[in-house]
Every structure is written in C-alpha cells, then in structure tokens.
Amino acid sequence: MKSFFHLKHFLMRSVVATICCWSSVAAAETQLIKRGEYLFHAADCAACHVAPESNKLTGGRPFTLPFGTIFAVNITPDKQTGIGNYTDKEWLKMMHEGVGKGGRHLYPVMPYTAYTLMTDADALAIKAYLFSLKPEKALPPPNTLNFPFNQRWGMVFWNWLNNPNKRFQPDSTQSEQWNRGAYLTEALGHCSQCHTPRTITYGLSSKAYAGALQMGWRAYNLTSERQHGLGSWTDDQLISYLATGKAHGKGVASGPMAEAVEHGLRYMTHEDIAAMVAYLRSLPPVAEGPTVQDGQSGSESTFSVVSRRGKKLFVQACAGCHLPDGRGRQSEWGALEGAHSVSDPAGDNLVQVLRSGTSLETGQGKVFMPGFMKGYTPEELAAISSYVLSHFGRTHEDIKPAAFKN
Amino acid sequence: MGFDLKINGVVRNLDVPPDMPVLWILRDLLGLTGTKYGCGVAQCGACTVHLDGEPVRSCLLTVSAAAGHDITTIEAIAQTEAGAKVQQAWLDEEVIQCGYCQSGQIMAATALLQHIPNPTDADIDEAMAGNICRCGTYVRIRKAIRKAATHET
Amino acid sequence: MKPRKNKVQKGFLPSSRRALLGAAVSAGSGFLLSAFLPGLPLLKASKAQDAATGAIFSPNAFIRIDAQGKVTFIIRYAEMGQGIYTGISMLLAEELDLELDQVFLEAAPADLAYVDSVAGEEETGGSSSTRDSWIPLREAGAAARMMLIAAAAHHWGVTEDTCQARNGRVFHRDSPRSLSYGELAEAAAHQAVPVKVSLKSPADFKLIGTNPRRLDTKAKIDGSARFGIDVQITGMKIGRIMACPVKGGRLTGYDRIAALAVLGVVDVITLPDAIAVIGNHMWAAIKGLEAANPRWDYGSNAVTSTNDIVARMKKASEQSGVQAVKNGNAEAALKQADIRIDAVYELPFLAHAALEPINTTLHIRQDGADVWVGTQVPGRARQEVADATGLPPESISVHNHLIGGGFGRRLDSNSIGQAARFAKQVPYPVKLIWTREEDITQDQFRPFYYDRISAGLTRDGAISGWHHRTTGSAVTARWYPEGMQKGLDPDAVEGAAQTPYALPDQLVEFVRDEPDAVTTLWWRGVGPTHNVFVVESMIDELAHQAGHDPLAFRKKLAAHQPRALKVLEEAAKQSGWGKVLPPGHGMGIALHYSFQTWAATVLEVAVEQSGQIRLVHVHTAVDCGPVVFPDGVVAQIQGGLIFGLTMALYNEITLKDGRVEQTNFHNYRMMRLNEAPDISVHIVPDPDAEIGGIGEVGTVAAAPALANALFAATGKRLRRIPFAKQFGGEKA
C-alpha cells in the first residue's frame, strides 16, 4: 500500500476528490470542502482577508505599500461584493495568473506569484470551501494608489517580469517529504512573499529567503545560515514555532508572523509542518540581515544611559509578563530570550510590537500584547527598546525616538 | 476538561476551559477573593499570586499553564516567614488606603524578600514597579519593605 | 471628591449666593437635622436591625450596644481608603470613652438617619466627612455617654456628677462601684435623651489627635476584606457588561447563539444601548461577550473627536460668561499694568481609574431588592434601583461595601441603575462587572477646561488686573441642579473666585459649554484641582516676569492671610527653598486654600537631557485646623499628591470617532513606585481654626507645584496637562 502512494504522495491529496468514487455526491462535496478548508489555512488566506474587528472574510484590511494603499477584498460568496460570481475557470485564472473576474489585473499583494504553483484541484478545493460559507455583503474601501500604480493594466508588464505562471514541479532527486514541504511552503504558505527581498519592481529577488522588511516588520532570514538564519534552530524548535508561534529559547512569533500562525499554520498537521521544516532546512545559506545573539546580556554598566533608563520603564510596564530576565512569566509566549527581534540592532519588530501590539490565538487561549504608543512618550519607548536590545540581545545600539513618532 | 490545581497546599480538580485564567478560578469558583482583578492585562499587579514562589499575574495565567505547579495566594501568605513579616510591616507602617491593590503589593513584596532578603532601593523599585496603587501608597510601601527586611536577621 | 454643596466658605462668597445656598439647605432638611440630634428615636430600619442584632441600647443611629457590651458603630461614610472608618470611630469613641479596639463597625444602610445634613443626603465626598461630623458625631457619642452615666447614677441612687465613664465602664467617684456599658445598656435605653449635650474639652481628648491603628487595615492585608466586587451570594451568577462605545449609540445586533455556545454562559440580556453576557464565572462572561460580537449604531456622536470639542470650547471662550467675582475694574487695571500676561490654559478630560472596576451585585425580586455595592451615595443608589425596577425604595436594601478607590466616581450611581435594568431581567442574584476597558471608556470624566487668563503687574510688583475666564462643563448642573447660581457653576470657579491673594481688580467668569459626546463628573480635588493649577501657574509666571522670587512674591500678595504665611514658611523651611540645586533640577511652589484647609507645597524635579522627568522630593505644609487623625492626614496628602502628579504627568482622555481612545493602564498610565518622589508632610497646628478637609488637598497642589518646578528647571512654561509628552529629547 505504502509504496503505491510513495511517489506522488504530496500530490495525492490534490487528486483524491477526483479519483475516489463516493456513493454519495454530497459526501464527496463535504470531503472537498473539508480539504478546501485545510488548504485555505495552509494558504493563509484569512490573515489578509479577515475584516478588522470581526472574524468574517469580508476584507477591508489596508496594506500600505511604497506606492499606495491596497485593501483586501471580500472573499465570501456574496454575488455583488464578494467572489460569488466566479466560475472555476475564472478562479484558476485569478489564482494562477493574477487576472481577476472581468480581466482586471490583481496587484501582487495577493500572492498569485506563489499560488500559481498550486494544483488546479487544490485551488478549486479552496474555492469550494469559500463557496460553502455564508455570503456577506461588504465592500472594502477603494484602493488609494498613486499614478502610475493605479493603472491596473500596468500589471501586464509586471507579470511578464515577475509571474512565470507555472505549476509546482516536484524534484525527483529529493524526498517525498521535502517535495511536500516545498509545495506547502512555496505554493500555499507563500513564505517567500515576505521573507525574500523584493526587487525594484516589487518582484522577488534571487536571494531567496534572505529576509526582508514588509510594512515596517522584518521578516527574518530563513536560510540555513547559522548566525543570520535558522541554522542554529533544532527541528523541534522550528516545528514548535510554526505550529504554536513559540520556540523555547528562540522567542515568539509576533505581528504578521503571529497572524500566519494564528490563521494558517496552527491548523496544519504535524506531518505537514515537519515537511515544511525539512524543506526550509535545505535552503542554501545566505549571510544577510541581523544576527541572533543567544544568552544573557553582559553587565549593566556597559549599557547606555538611555538603556538604563529603559530598564526602569521595562520593570513597570513589561516585566509583569516578560519577567525581568525575559523568561516569560505566566505564559511561554512571554519569552524574549533568544528571539531574533531582540538582537536585531535596527529593532524593527521590537518597535512595531511596542507601537501597535500583537496577538496570537493559541491552544491555551489568546495571548496578546497591547501597543504602548498612547501611554508613553517616543523617548520612553525608545529607551525601553534600547534596554531590551542591550539586555536580551547584547546589541548596544540605542533606538531613536523618531522610530516612535508618527 | 479536568485540571488539577494546587492552591495553598490543597489540590483541587477543576472542570474548566483550558484558557481560563487562574484569577477567575480563585475568585469565582473557589471564593478566594483576596486576589483582585484590576486590569486583566498584566499591567496593574492586583492579581499577583505566587507560582512556585515566583510572583505572577493570575489574570493571564491560564489553568493549563498553572496545572502541576504550586500556587499561593494572599489568603495563605501569612504561613510563609517572609509573608508574615511583610504583613506586619504593612500594619506597622499603616501602608494601606483603599486596600484594593494591597494583596498584590504584599505578594510582590513577599516574593522580593524571599529572593533578596536585604533588597537595595533599586531592588525594591524593580520588584514593585509592576504593581499600581491608585491611592498612592508608594512612599509607605518602600518604608514597609525596608522595615520587613531589617527584621530579617 | 466633589465640592461642598451647601456649606459656605466664610468670607469668600457674595452674600446673595450664601442666602441662596442657605435656602436650599433648609428647604429639604428639616427632617435631616432631627436625625442628627442624638437621642431621637431611631428610624424603623434601624429598629429592625436592633431586633436582628440583639442591641438593646441604641441611643441614635450611629451607636448600638448589646447586653454583652458589644459596641457597634454604624458608619455613614463610605470607606474608600481615606481612613474615614477610623476617623469617625475616633469621634464617637472619644466622647463615649471607649478604646478603638472595643468597637465593631458596620456600614450604614440607605436610610434617612444617615443623611449628612450639610450635604443634604447620604454622601461621602468633598473632603467633608470629618468636617461635617466633627460636632454632630461627637454629640452623638456624648449623648450616649450621658445616658449610660444617668443609668448608672439611677441604679446606684447617686447623682450623675459623681459618675464617670472610662474605657467602656461607668465608675462611681466616691465608691469602688462600676458597671460595664453592657450591664448598663438596658437601663440606658430607658433614660431620657439629654437636651443639652456637653462635649469634652480638647484638653481631655484621649483619642483625637493620636494615631491609633486603622480599623480597616487588618482585613486588607490578608485578603479577607470584602469589596463590592468580592460579594458572593448563594445562587449568584456573574455578568460582563458592555455599553455602546459611543455615547448615545444603540445596540443593533449580536450573535446570541454564539454567545450561548460558550461554556459556562447562561444568559445574554440587553438594554437599548448595552449588552450583558451572564455566566457561571467572569471568564465565561468575558468569552461570551467576545462571541456575542455586539454591533452598534453609533449615533450622532460617531464623528466627534476631542479636537472638535476643544475647538468649540475655544470659540465659546471668546464670549464673556457668567460673572462669579467682580471686584474693581479688571480691564482698566490691566491697561495700566506694567507687565501683562495673557495666557490660555488647557486641562484634559480625566478618568477616575480607581483600581476596583465598577461593579454592582443585585437580586431583584417581585417584592423588593438587595443591592450589594460600594457607593459614595447609598440613597441615590437606592433611588436608581427604584427607578429602574419600579419597586418602592423602602423595599430596596443597599448593602454598602468597602470601595477600592472612589475619587468621585462613585458619587454617581448611573452604573447601579444600568445594572438594575439588567438584573431585573433575570430571577437570580447577579454580579455585574465592568472590565477595566469598560471602566475607563465608559467613565464619566472630569471636564475638559479651557481657561483664558490675563493678569498685570505694576512696577513695584503688585497685581494690576486679573481676568480669569474658565470654559467647560458644569458638573453641578447635571448632578445637583439646585446648586447652580443663575447659570454659574460654583464648582467650575472654585479656587479661581477665591484665591489666597489680594486681587483688587478681579473679574472671574464662567462660560458653560457642555460636550455632547461625554458625561462629566466630580474628580478628586474638583474645582480647585482645575483652578489652582491655572492661578498658581499664573502667579508663578508673574513672579518670574517681574524678577521676584516666587515664594517672596506669594508672601507679599498673601500678607493678609496669616495661615497662608505660616504654611508657606513651613514648606520653604522644610524643603530648603532657595538652596543651590544640581543642574537640571528645579523647585516649584504652590499655595492654596481649599476645603477649608491651607496648604503650601514645594516640589523638586530633575529633567534629564533626554527630557525624562524625575520627581525628587515633595514637601507639603498643611493647616487643616484641628486634627483628628494626624497619620490619616499625612497619608491623604501623600496619596493625593501621587494622584495629582500622575494626572499632571500622564493623563488625558481623548476621543476619536466618538470613542474614548484610552482603554487600560498601558495607555492610561499610572505612576509607579519607581517614579514616586519622597513626600514629607508637615502639619502646621491650628487647633482653634475651623476644621478643614484633607482628602483632596494634595491632588490640588500637585500640578501647579510640578509645572512651576519644571519651569524653574528648564525655563519651559507648561500651560497644558499632561506634561510628560511635552518634553522630548530633541527639545531639551
């Protein structure tokens, strides 16, 4: 039995719906929807399309890009404001080529350059799942893009450059697990969309997974490089991080990564997570981006004046959750030690978390941190960040208050 | 779902959701209302209990994270040496005003003295900065901790 | 934490206002006074309690003695941390000749017997409890003592003047006989109520003026103290309330099924503008409310922001208002001034943020109701429940509880009415809690004030013209409409209309401008917290402009106020005013007379290069007349200063799209222990003066002392609260 499945295991799931002969069409339909739901999570659709302040997929979330603001669309099957009128053919064209209904070109915030790798069956399963949801009438605000980016036809040229429009091809020299992981990571999880630097035309550069800055957050280097990337992580740490958003000694997912875990990764099977880890492990090392500092800080006498002031504020507002030594207190999600974000001298993610907070749904309930902008001055937030960086990350560079000004 | 929680030395089996914070278990299910709700987001310290001797915020301590650990609340802190000293110092210095924050303050101060029997002013600042007192009893809290510490020897 | 409603401060108010206030008192208070005269029969509720408690001697509503000698004091004020249980007990015990440790305490029920005759209702606020009780409660104790003595004298067949009360017993002077209060209780109950009560002379005080251990602290260190939120009633459920985040909005929908699906949720109930999810415990209620995902029609305030409110106020402030004080000719004097300063001061909306969030427990039945709550106004609380349920007030029992911080918030009972409208929908007792987020966003806020002030100085440093026009909400108009004086809210100008200084040409005006999107309420320090900041900052500005030392300048202007000079001198001496300070440090001074108490405060601040403000030390010299409980005075000044400094540094409530932007302590920030300055309080004795209030005095002094210190340290004059964010590294 097992050998029969062996070769194309990673694709097997994609074709189940078409080859099996269920006695009832309804049962097949249910099965398809269930599979679609799983893939919907794996493709992390909700992270972008969930409406702010609700749990519905009615879109409306703004994405601020260098060339303007784009709002996520309503992906409930409402016929006027949602995706209710899409035929299967139109759906595939949208997912694979970035051309929406009526020939409108999508902007590449929608990761169709990744989804293009998805099999037709998987893409349609996701559609089946979405069509099984309750239609909701809700129109997101119109995009506000600057010329020439507000000209959708311009995307034709962008696609020539950046969207190869082809499906995933398994690498027969690699294991079945690796191939499954590659498919999940590239076609569904679209991890590269955040973690690979962009070219000048907002396409992905050739430095795959070397890390990048997206909307103020740093997506870290995922390559197998030890100092900059994931080389020093154990499999268990990686699995735990992807599945739960925390890894002992490696910190916690926050911001967009927390959303990826909350809406997508935590629903995935252990096998699939392990497959993704196997694939990530194989990424060729690129020594770029901030490095990770393990272990405790040196003596406080080496800290800057700003850092030392930051400590006073840290014990007021932060230590309640994180503990003075950063071990995290009432929850493992409060751990700071070993996190990439606290040894990145630019402090990008630290600044973001302090500015706007973060939250993550976990098996033990929601964990969250509020933003601290209203209660503290930019100077104070800069001092807290500087302290965190020097104390937990051994990075002795003060964060500037300007990072906390609007 | 059942969880075994050890509170003030007594093990209780509780059939509660895994994400339920210990604060509400203490207050609403066990009637231990000395532990207070002030903010629910680990900013005020009113809900402080000891988890294996560490001061933690019970408003964010889920039952699943607490199961299998020792929890001590204000109701039993007098049974520890440091706790009794802190309480006495609190009386002697007349620290308390409305009193709502004071369970948390006493739990934080007790943990401090258990770890550092003779704290410096900086130690006191660091250990107590997470506990808000809206009535502003800070001047007396400092004094009371110093007092409790000098009785230590 | 509200102004005195009826009490007139001597010499400060125009006589017409005094007359009006007097009328207001007498109109409604005939029966109230009687409740105060010791010995008058108890009202029914208390009689019933006597039966229940086995008391046999209850000479008045405040004292009960049973046959075993157990003495119970019924305290009509809410204990919110101000130590009033102790202070009031000291008054009663002093005259009754008891030690405090012989006394049991009980919170008074809602009952006319406990109405504060000065306030005109059962109320704890305005730093008035000790002031209003100073004579009446001592009389209550003394009358009881006299009746016990009379009973003993009668029993022994001797004259009363040969008997003496001491430590809970009556002794016969000429023989070794003595009887305990318990033994005398029954006979005392049959004694005639004394017509004339003689009070102890202060020289004989054994308790008053000492520092006994506070009566409420023991239970507060071991977790056994019961605050309103700790109430537990058999069969009780717990609910979380959420009201529309925008004032005036309505509930349009919610997911009932989803809420009921949450484990432990038992009910979802609604009001037109609010929803409550009820569960077996608070966690179920919290999760249930999340699942209910309420939807709202935000109504007409949905577009309002603080900027709109302030812009309107600013416009309103351009017109003249109702005159509170007009002496001489301010405008003419200003024209002649040598130096003239025209300034605008802005004070933000403020939340109370008491550490115990709003909560009410109710059991509403067909025939009556029980309400367990901590309130500063039990009578109003009862009326709210009556209004909400249609039950007659007599059928409603209010069980008052310890309050985890009041600061004025629990002078309003709207949350109790709201809770009653929910609770009448369910048959079981229910504890309804506001989360911290609800407590801050749905608070009734200290008004925003927009003050224009102009003052002039002559060449020789005398003030030439003073024109202060304050614009803001009139809390009095909503809370106590009878207190309005022809359009003037006396609270809005308290501390501005009367200053410690000689201001021959003075015009003080009030322009009322009510914000639609928030409700306003009393806040610790009330009018003076607002006005003294403006006045004392302005005095400081003038002193610096004229090149005078701010202390000497004040002494000169207040030369006619001997008590002012005494506190100024004491604060200056204790703080070392005038000494050389390290670079970046500055000292500021503030003087004020509020709640019949004089206080001078000197604050030393340090401002770091980065703009970080560090509070170094505060000295306050205070003269509040006779002192009942000196350590209580010290504690109140310490706490009041921290409260006021927290506000001055950090606090403001702002609105965006009609919603309050601050939600919890991470964005409505509280001062922490590691920021708190050392505070020294120096009591300036003045036993013959009228007794003054103390709970709000420290709060009033904080902002002006800090603003003046910051000016001394940096040369930067702050006319807007809060201060911290006005200091930045780049600017320093």
Ligand code: FES
């Ligand atoms: S209630 Fe837990 S810290 Fe405030």
Ligand code: FES
């Ligand atoms: S004593 Fe009231 S909050 Fe601390």
